[in-house]
Amino acid sequence: MLAEKLKLPACFIAALVTCTTADAETTYRWVDPLTGTTVLSDLPPPPGAKQVSRITTTSSQSSERPIPYAVRRASEKYPVVLYTSVNCAVGCSEGRSLLDGRGVPFTEKVLNNPAELAELTRDLGKEVSIPAIQVGRQHEMGFDKASWNALLDAAGYPEAASAAGERRAKAER
DSSP states (O other), rough: OOOHHHHHHHHHHHHHHHHHHOOOEEEEEETTTOOOEEESSSSOOOOTTTEEEEEEOTTTTOOOOOOOOHHHHHHSSSSSEEEEEOOOHHHHHHHHHHHHHOOOOOEEEEEHHHHHHHHHHHHHTTTTSSEEEETTTTESSSHHEEEEEEHHHHHTTOSSSOHHHHHHHHHHH
16 A cells, blocks of 8 residues: 555656656766867767766756757857848848747847948948848848858858747647
8 A cells, every 4th residue: 555655646757757858958067088178969978077066957947948059159159130121021030030940049220221231331341231130240241042152051050940949849839
């Protein structure tokens, strides 16, 4: 009788642990024994690594969904800014869809008047056409899917969003 009473809580705890770790993301930090450099990765460290630390985050620890390691790394080095305007319809939505489809985090700056457009032209040093994308220090004017993809590829952004990220994004909409 006691064994039956303990099975139910044990099953409940096992199910709870499984549910809470399903969206977990682990990042490892260690010192490489050969080079002495600090390494951050989503892969476990090799044998012999020193000062190993493991950081696991879950969606319950953060209000935002976890960003895949490759995307997080690319966005730290090469942040993406999408320049749009109030009057931009098709090109801007296509650009936004491309970034969303690849799971690229980006900042959208809406240019509301000609003075803001002139300021951006002065900052970039060339004529601006909307939509425009900035990846790190590189710019592309107007929406051209191949050019935008080449710019994102060069910065190290994955070609497509992860399946888990796409499911979460659809659930949030």
